[in-house]
Each structure stands twice: as C-alpha cells, then as structure tokens.
Amino acid sequence: MTWRKLLKAFPTVILVVDILIRIVSVAVVPRNRRPSSAMAWLMAIFVAPIPGSVLYALLGSSKLPKDRRDKQREINSLILENTQGLDNRVPTDTQPPWFGTVVQLNRTLGAMPLIPGNATRLLPDYATSIAAMTEAVDAAERYVHVEFYIFTRDESTFLFFDALKRAHDRGVKVRVLYDHWATIRNPQGRVTRTWLRENDIRFEEMLPFHPTKGMWRRPDLRNHRKIVVVDGDVAFTGSQNMTDPSYNKRGNMRRGLQWKDLMVRLDGPAAIGLNALFITDWYSETDELPTDAQAGPRVEPRTGDDAYECQVVPSGPGFDGENNLRLFNALVYGAQERLIIASPYFVPDDSMLYAITTAAERGVDVQLFACEVADQFLVYHAQRSYYETLLRAGVRIFLYEKPIVLHSKHFTVDDDVAVIGSSNMDMRSFSLNFEVSLMVRGAGFVEQVREIEEDYRAKSHEITLAGWLTRPAPLQVLDNVARLTAAVQ
Numbered sequence: 001m002t003w004r005k006l007l008k009a010f011p012t013v014i015l016v017v018d019i020l021i022r023i024v025s026v027a028v029v030p031r032n033r034r035p036s037s038a039m040a041w042l043m044a045i046f047v048a049p050i051p052g053s054v055l056y057a058l059l060g061s062s063k064l065p066k067d068r069r070d071k072q073r074e075i076n077s078l079i080l081e082n083t084q085g086l087d088n089r090v091p092t093d094t095q096p097p098w099f100g101t102v103v104q105l106n107r108t109l110g111a112m113p114l115i116p117g118n119a120t121r122l123l124p125d126y127a128t129s130i131a132a133m134t135e136a137v138d139a140a141e142r143y144v145h146v147e148f149y150i151f152t153r154d155e156s157t158f159l160f161f162d163a164l165k166r167a168h169d170r171g172v173k174v175r176v177l178y179d180h181w182a183t184i185r186n187p188q189g190r191v192t193r194t195w196l197r198e199n200d201i202r203f204e205e206m207l208p209f210h211p212t213k214g215m216w217r218r219p220d221l222r223n224h225r226k227i228v229v230v231d232g233d234v235a236f237t238g239s240q241n242m243t244d245p246s247y248n249k250r251g252n253m254r255r256g257l258q259w260k261d262l263m264v265r266l267d268g269p270a271a272i273g274l275n276a277l278f279i280t281d282w283y284s285e286t287d288e289l290p291t292d293a294q295a296g297p298r299v300e301p302r303t304g305d306d307a308y309e310c311q312v313v314p315s316g317p318g319f320d321g322e323n324n325l326r327l328f329n330a331l332v333y334g335a336q337e338r339l340i341i342a343s344p345y346f347v348p349d350d351s352m353l354y355a356i357t358t359a360a361e362r363g364v365d366v367q368l369f370a371c372e373v374a375d376q377f378l379v380y381h382a383q384r385s386y387y388e389t390l391l392r393a394g395v396r397i398f399l400y401e402k403p404i405v406l407h408s409k410h411f412t413v414d415d416d417v418a419v420i421g422s423s424n425m426d427m428r429s430f431s432l433n434f435e436v437s438l439m440v441r442g443a444g445f446v447e448q449v450r451e452i453e454e455d456y457r458a459k460s461h462e463i464t465l466a467g468w469l470t471r472p473a474p475l476q477v478l479d480n481v482a483r484l485t486a487a488v489q
Contacts, residue, residue: 021049029056037427040484064221064317068284072318075280076111096416098334099441105330106313106439109323112276114311117301118268120445123238124408124452126245129263130160136230136265137163143173143292145229145278147206149222149422150241151178152188153195157242165199173292177281179223180205187248204285206434221317223281224422224433226263227274235271237438238263238420239409247375256403257375262342262410262452264420264438266310269301273312277436284318308442315423316434324423324437325430329355331413335364340453341411342369345376346383347426347483353386357393366395369456373402379426381482384475391465398460406456410449417441418449 025045030038045052063069094100103114123129137144137160144167153161168174176196183189183205196203206223228236240261246252247259266274283289301307315323332339332355339359346368348356360366368390374380387397400406410420421437423429440446 018049021053022046025049025053025056043484063218069318071284072280075276075283079111079276096334096336096414098330099417102327102330102334102439103311106311106323106327109319109321109326110312110314112273112312112314114309114439114441115268115270115273115301116309117303117307118266118270118310119302119306120267120308120310120440120448121265122448122452123236123263123265124261124455126156126240126259126261129236129238129240129261130157130242132263132265133228133236134159134163136228136234136236137167139234140167140172140230142231143175143229143290145175145227145275145282146242147177147223147225147227147278147281148183148242149179149224149226150182150186150243150247151176151192152183152186152243152248153192154188154244154248156244160242161195164201168199168201173290174201175278175282175290176201176203177206177223177278177285178203180208182222186243187250188243204282206281206285218432220432222433223316224429225277225281225436226422227278227436229271229275229278232272232275233267235266235274236263237266237274237422237436239407239422252375255373257373257405258403259405259407260400262408262420266438267302268307268310270310270312273310274436274438277312277314280314281434305444308440308445310441311439313419313421313437313439314435315430315437317432318434322430324421324435325349325352327419327437327439328352328411328425331411331417331419332356332359334417335359335366335413337414338365338367339411339413340367340369340450341425342406342408342453342456343411343425344371344374344405344407344409345379345424345426345428346370346386347379347424347428348386349427349430352425353389356395357389360390360394366393367453368395368397369406369408369453369460370397370399371402371404371406372399372461373405375405378482378485381475381479382485383426385479385483387463387468388465391463391468397463398457399463400456400460404459408452408456412446412449412453415443415446418446420449 025042029041041056045056107113123132164174207221209219226237226240238261240263245258279290313323313327329351356366370383390397409422409424410418412418418440419437421435423435423437429435
C-alpha cells in the first residue's frame with residue numbers, strides 16, 4: 001500500500017477507532033463504579049476519545065496489584081486471630097444504641113477491635129505535638145515506628161529527628177515509612193532521605209511508582225496516614241505531617257500560609273491497633289513482618305471516667321470497601337442532636353452529601369468547619385460548589401480565617417462519639433488514599449474535642465445562603481466546573 005493510500009485511509013481509521021472507543025467505554029467504564037464517577041469518565045472519553053481513553057488507562061482503576069491486596073487480607077486474618085476475645089470486654093447493650101453495630105461494621109471491614117481502657121491527650125498545637133512525639137521517642141525502650149505522608153527534617157522537626165537518632169544509637173529498633181511522592185517532592189525531601197541513610201535509620205518509601213520494574217498501578221495512589229508508635233504502649237495519630245507548618249514551600253511562605261492540625265496521643269492497649277496498621281504497611285513494602293514488634297502492650301487497661309474505648313479504622317485501596325466512608329455515613333445517620341465536622345477538603349460523594357443534609361433536615365445541629373483559603377486550587381473550588389446545597393438544608397458553615405489552613409480532620413457525634421484521623425471527607429480519601437481513623441467513645445473526650453471546635457468557631461466567620469448566592473458569577477462557574485473534576489475517580 002502506497003503512502004498516498006495510507007494517508008487517504010487515515011481519517012477512516014481514526015473514525016473507526018473513535019467509534020470503537022466510545023462503544024467499549026460504555027461497556028467497561030460503569031462497571032463497579034459510582035454513577036457520578038462513571039459519567040465523568042464517559043464525558044471525558046466522549047469529548048476526546050483517544051486522550052480520554054489513555055487517561056482512563058492510567059487513572060481509571062483505584063485497585064492495587066493483586067499481591068498487595070492479598071497481603072492486606074493476610075494481615076487482616078492475623079489481626080482477627082490475635083484479637084479474638086477482646087470484643088467480649090465491650091457490653092452489647094451499648095449507648096448510644098446504634099454504637100454496637102458501628103463497632104461491628106468497623107470490625108468486619110478493617111479487622112480492628114474496639115478496646116477499652118485508654119487515656120488520651122489532644123494536641124492541637126503544631127510545636128506542642130512535635131514536642132510530645134519527641135518526648136515519647138526519647139522514652140522508647142524496644143522500638144519506634146514512624147509513618148507519615150510527608151516526613152521532612154527541617155527547622156520545625158529537628159528535635160524529633162534527633163530523638164530518632166538517639167533511640168537508634170541506644171539500640172532501639174527504629175523503622176520509618178513515608179509516602180514516596182509526597183515526601184520526595186517536598187523541598188526538604190531528598191535531604192531527609194540522605195540524612196536517614198547517613199544515620200543508618202531503616203526506612204522505606206511507601207507506594208513508589210516503578211512501572212519498569214513490574215510495579216504497575218495507578219500512579220496517584222497515596223499513603224496519607226500519620227502514625228507514631230512507641231513500644232506498643234504509646235501511639236499518636238491525626239492530621240499532622242512531620243514537616244514545617246509551611247510545608248517548606250516558597251509559595252506557601254509568600255502567602256503566609258500555615259497549617260493547623262490536630263493530633264491525639266493514645267496511652268493504652270488500643271495502641272496495638274495503630275501498631276498493627278504500621279506493621280501492615282511495612283509488610284506491604286518490604287515482605288518483612290517485624291516479629292520483635294508484634295508482642296502485645298505491657299500496660300493494663302485503665303479505669304475511670306478518663307479511660308475511653310477506642311477503635312482503629314484503616315481504609316484505602318488495599319481494602320475491598322471504602323471503610324472510612326461507610327463509618328462516616330453510619331455515624332452521621334446515628335447523630336440525634338449535634339454533628340460537627342472539620343475537614344479542609346470537603347468533596348463528598350452522593351451518599352455522604354445525602355447523609356449530612358438529611359441529618360440537618362431532621363433537626364440535627366450540623367456544623368462544618370472548612371478553610372477560607374487553601375493550597376489546592378481544584379479541590380478548593382470543588383468543595384465550594386457544595387456549600388449552597390448544604391446551606392439550603394440547614395447546615396451551618398464556618399470558614400477558618402486566612403492565612404491559616406485548617407488541616408484538622410475530625411468530627412463529633414452528639415456527646416458520645418468522636419473520630420480523629422488523617423481522612424478528609426472527599427472522594428480521594430474515600431477511594432485513593434490509605435487513611436487511618438480513630439473512633440473514640442466517651443463524653444469526656446467529646447467535650448475536649450468540642451473545646452477545640454469552639455476555638456475554631458471563634459477564629460472563623462459563618463457564611464449565609466443569602467451572602468453565598470451573591471458571589472461573582474465567574475466564581476460560581478469555576479466552582480461548578482471544578483466539581484466535575486472531583487468525580488473522575
């Protein structure tokens with residue numbers, strides 16, 4: 001066939017490929033996918049069939065490779081086997097009445113039990129949180145497990161890194177995990193990796209993307225967890241990364257952006273749940289189960305009004321279901337009087353939006369804390385597109401005043417239950433990120449979280465429906481367009 005004939009046939013070939021892509025996409029894209037997500041992908045493919053289908057091939061599946069999913073199931077079986085009987089300590093006639101079924105839901109999805117007898121300390125200040133983790137590491141005798149989405153050695157974290165070195169030098173087993181992409185692209189990421197190597201501290205990069213080595217998966221899957229465990233007796237988790245509150249980025253510094261987070265220190269037997277989660281991630285990256293760190297805690301369950309029941313809830317692409325979304329929806333539907341949510345990136349799926357607006361419409365006092373300013377352009381505008389629906393349903397929305405980025409991720413249900421962790425209320429956290437949530441039952445703990453929420457309220461301004469509808473038309477269009485991108489999961 002001559003070049004002239006090939007060129008003449010080229011438009012026909014393109015047309016046939018275009019039609020085939022559209023037909024195949026209608027059959028393939030909606031399979032086991034939310035309708036909103038399927039429609040967003042189909043729109044992208046139908047507008048630009050070839051680029052859209054290439055993008056779908058790269059980002060269309062949120063599943064991890066089979067061997068990683070098998071490891072998660074293996075660890076879940078070990079956790080269930082080693083925690084048999086712990087659930088017997090929790091009364092079946094729980095208060096509130098729905099709480100027992102939520103505990104069972106978490107146990108079924110994430111394998112972790114609800115464990116009583118834990119002391120907690122909330123850490124709402126960045127420097128205080130790092131100081132508390134540093135102090136705990138300095139007291140370590142057996143092992144220190146550290147896992148962060150962003151993990152950088154800088155002016156704000158020098159003390160913590162020095163404590164890791166001291167622990168290593170005195171014979172404590174130190175293991176570090178950090179998300180490969182999020183840490184290495186930070187201005188201090190590569191320097192941090194060099195420092196860890198020079199000081200002989202064992203570390204692994206989570207979810208590295210190496211398709212040439214046969215490690216193919218969706219490239220934007222991230223491990224977003226924040227965990228520190230010391231000797232299996234003390235643990236920390238929450239929303240804060242181990243980095244400077246400016247994230248060391250010039251753009252943030254130029255705008256004066258500072259991140260505000262919430263961490264919780266956990267003393268008691270429930271620390272084994274966070275340690276089990278670290279071991280899961282370590283095993284996934286190394287094929288190594290650290291036997292020296294699998295022993296149970298050495299502390300007895302605490303008693304009294306300041307001893308709380310805690311359940312660790314892991315979620316992420318390694319699980320078959322969206323564990324955090326299911327937990328959040330169950331708690332929202334359980335709320336009877338008051339529901340307060342703090343989430344810097346609030347881009348809910350339909351089920352969560354319905355749950356929250358339904359709670360407000362049935363008379364629950366629903367409040368949302370979000371940010372007046374944010375660092376992620378599309379997410380920021382996508383979440384703003386939901387405010388009208390929320391306000392019409394009766395949800396009160398408070399925007400934390402700039403230049404502070406309110407990065408805390410937690411919510412409280414009535415006077416009974418609170419959840420603190422790394423998970424945003426957005427579709428990325430539900431489907432694409434590895435997250436950790438800590439559910440705590442206890443009026444005293446909820447009261448402490450409410451005090452922090454009251455501080456947020458004092459530093460925020462409340463938006464109203466009338467005022468929100470008057471924002472410029474171009475911003476409304478931008479918000480709605482950004483909302484479309486959020487559904488491409």
